[in-house]
Amino acid sequence: MTLQDQLNHKFESGLLFKRGLSAAGIAILIASVLIMIFGNEGNLVWIALTTTAIAGFGAGIFYYLLNDFLQPNGLKNVLAKIFSLLVFAASFWLALIFALAQVGLWD
Template sequence: MTIENPMKLDYALALKRALTGAGIALLLLAGILLKVGEIESWVYIPIITTSIGGAGGGVFYYLIRDFFFKGHKYTKLISVFCGFCFLVIFWLSLVFALAQVGLWD
C-alpha cells in the first residue's frame, strides 16, 4: 500500500509567479537607480541579485497563497502578508547586492 500526496505542485504557475516577482523587483530597482542618476558597471550585480530575490519572493507567494492556503477564506490577508514578505526579501537581496559592491556599510 502506497501513500499518495494529494498536493501537487503546478510548475507553470510557480514559474509565472517567479517571473512576475523578478519583474516587480526589476521595476523597483529601476526606480531606485533612476533616482541615483548615473548607471555604471557596478549596477549589474544588484540587478542580478535583486532579480533572484524577486523570483524567490514570487515562489514564496506561490507556495503560501496558491499551494498551502488554496481556497482559504482569508485570501486577501494572505496576499497582503505575502506582499510584505516579498518586500522584505527584495530589501534583503538589495542590501546583499549593495554590500557586495561596497556601497552598503
C-alpha cells in the same frame, strides 16, 4: 478537503514559474528605478539587479506555495497575500542592500 487530498496536490510548474518570473520582473523594475534615482549607473549595477531578481523569484515561489498550493479562503486569503507582500518587500530590501554594499554604493 481531506488530508489525503492535500497530500496528493500536485505542483503546477507553469504557474510556479509564472509567479516567480512576475515577481522577479517587479523586483528588477523597482531596483532599476531606485538605482536611476538615487545611485550612479556604473558597470556593477547588474549585480544589484541580478540579486534583487533572485530574491523576487524566491518571493514569487513563496507566494505560489502560500496562496495557490495551500488554497486559503476568505480572510485567510487576504492575510496570505499581505504576508506574501511583506516577504517580498523584506527579501527585496535585504537583497538590494546586500548587492549595493558589495559594489560600494551603500555606506
